[in-house]
Amino acid sequence: MADEIVELNEGTDNLVIVGIQRRGVQLARQICALIEDSENARILLGSLDITLYRDDLQTIGPRPVVGATDIPWGIDGRNVVIVDDVLYTGRTVRAALDELADFGRPARIALAVLIDRGGRELPIQPDVVGKKVEVEAGGRVDVLVEDLDGRTAVVITDAERDDER
Amino acid sequence: MTSALGKDLLGLEFLSSEQIRLILDTAEPFKEISERSIKKVPALRGSTIVNLFFENSTRTRISFEFAEKRLSADTVNVSASGSSVQKGETLVDTARNLEAMRIDMVVIRHSASGAAQFLAERIESNVINAGDGTHEHPTQGLLDLLTLRDHLGDLTGKRVCICGDVLHSRVARSNIWGLKHVGAEVAVCGPRSLLPNAIEEFGVTVFERIEEAIEWADALNVLRLQLERMTAGYIPSSREYNRVFGVSRERLERAPRDILILHPGPMNRGVEIDSDVADGPHSVILHQVTNGVAIRMAVLYLLAGGRPELAEAAKGGRP
Numbered sequence: 001m002a003d004e005i006v007e008l009n010e011g012t013d014n015l016v017i018v019g020i021q022r023r024g025v026q027l028a029r030q031i032c033a034l035i036e037d038s039e040n041a042r043i044l045l046g047s048l049d050i051t052l053y054r055d056d057l058q059t060i061g062p063r064p065v066v067g068a069t070d071i072p073w074g075i076d077g078r079n080v081v082i083v084d085d086v087l088y089t090g091r092t093v094r095a096a097l098d099e100l101a102d103f104g105r106p107a108r109i110a111l112a113v114l115i116d117r118g119g120r121e122l123p124i125q126p127d128v129v130g131k132k133v134e135v136e137a138g139g140r141v142d143v144l145v146e147d148l149d150g151r152t153a154v155v156i157t158d159a160e161r162d163d164e165r
Numbered sequence: 166m167t168s169a170l171g172k173d174l175l176g177l178e179f180l181s182s183e184q185i186r187l188i189l190d191t192a193e194p195f196k197e198i199s200e201r202s203i204k205k206v207p208a209l210r211g212s213t214i215v216n217l218f219f220e221n222s223t224r225t226r227i228s229f230e231f232a233e234k235r236l237s238a239d240t241v242n243v244s245a246s247g248s249s250v251q252k253g254e255t256l257v258d259t260a261r262n263l264e265a266m267r268i269d270m271v272v273i274r275h276s277a278s279g280a281a282q283f284l285a286e287r288i289e290s291n292v293i294n295a296g297d298g299t300h301e302h303p304t305q306g307l308l309d310l311l312t313l314r315d316h317l318g319d320l321t322g323k324r325v326c327i328c329g330d331v332l333h334s335r336v337a338r339s340n341i342w343g344l345k346h347v348g349a350e351v352a353v354c355g356p357r358s359l360l361p362n363a364i365e366e367f368g369v370t371v372f373e374r375i376e377e378a379i380e381w382a383d384a385l386n387v388l389r390l391q392l393e394r395m396t397a398g399y400i401p402s403s404r405e406y407n408r409v410f411g412v413s414r415e416r417l418e419r420a421p422r423d424i425l426i427l428h429p430g431p432m433n434r435g436v437e438i439d440s441d442v443a444d445g446p447h448s449v450i451l452h453q454v455t456n457g458v459a460i461r462m463a464v465l466y467l468l469a470g471g472r473p474e475l476a477e478a479a480k481g482g483r484p
Binding site: 049051052053054066067068069070098099102103 | 191193194195197198201203205206207208236466
């Protein structure tokens with residue numbers, strides 16, 4: 001995925017990587033480290049919490065913990081790559097696009113996700129995908145990362161059976 | 166329609182320590198929003214909030230208004246002067262008429278203790294108490310806790326002394342409840358005529374001399390001498406009050422440790438606090454004001470939404 005992002009961006013110039021809280025931030029950090037390693041360049045890394053941009057506050061209620069948004073530099077004219085763990089309905093990405101617009105006007109925004117599980121409710125598609133998996137509506141896809149979960153894995157639970165793929 | 170805080174925020178007395186920690190933790194990310202160049206998030210888009218201020222206020226009203234606007238709510242300000250309150254309309258009638266225009270929240274300040282609760286029991290909108298008489302001023306108590314926590318870390322076992330006119334102070338009451346909920350040690354200090362009877366029953370230490378308080382405390386929350394509420398002769402003169410109870414640089418220099426200085430404002434410089442203390446290195450008074458916006462955003466955010474009946478209707482729609 002790191003290589004694909006560099007390819008997409010045609011190098012590392014102007015590249016900004018922004019992870020979506022919380023697992024997306026961990027993945028963004030790993031991708032950033034890989035790119036810095038292979039390209040020998042410094043990459044700007046930020047984080048985005050989209051809780052306050054959700055469209056379901058009135059129904060679901062507030063999330064107990066709102067995470068940190070950390071984009072300390074301007075994003076005007078830069079190439080921003082949003083990183084998240086799982087792409088499902090597309091609503092999180094919609095919220096992230098809204099939030100990024102409040103920070104400036106990037107030259108381009110791309111989307112990189114580790115797992116694309118299908119089931120989109122909005123016209124949003126990823127530019128870089130780790131793996132595409134078809135999971136039915138009742139199933140769950142959990143990406144586990146070392147820092148938060150103690151191990152790195154993708155756990156897919158189908159509606160009927162428990163199944164680790 | 167209960168949020169993690171219930172329908173209303175009327176005071177800190179009956180909140181749990183978990184609820185208080187939730188508000189403080191929720192306020193953290195809201196601090197960053199006020200540092201952005203576009204200081205606005207859409208969380209409360211479409212909500213209508215009425216700021217009903219029956220008593221004068223600059224800081225609190227503006228702070229609430231900023232908090233509401235930075236969450237994208239629509240706001241209306243109503244003050245007693247220039248409204249039909251002057252024609253004799255009752256509080257409930259005013260609120261019911263506002264509610265008939267389909268509002269979501271009311272932020273109320275009133276000179277009568279219990280006014281916020283009285284209103285909360287009679288209207289469906291969420292009610293936030295922005296100060297009722299000498300009862301409570303919960304968002305001020307919360308922003309004081311947040312400021313203390315920013316500077317002192319975990320407040321368990323930290324010593325905070327509330328100095329001055331405790332008798333007339335809703336800020337003092339909210340601070341006492343809030344500090345006790347998070348495990349801090351609380352004291353009060355002031356002339357006996359300005360301390361409520363049986364203040365010890367709150368579970369606080371009482372210092373009769375400001376020097377003792379300074380010797381004991383990690384932080385002083387210096388209250389304003391509320392001259393406008395003093396109908397009887399509580400103190401001989403403000404000059405004498407300053408000489409005996411004023412927080413001065415000379416007194417602080419004798420403290421065994423650095424003491425954080427808080428003041429809820431507006432200050433009477435040269436009465437309860439000297440200018441060189443208010444503007445000095447240990448003063449966090451302006452930090453309190455900055456934190457006030459974040460705390461009020463957190464409270465508004467936590468009280469909004471979370472309506473199970475709407476969630477039920479929207480079932481099938483995934484987050």
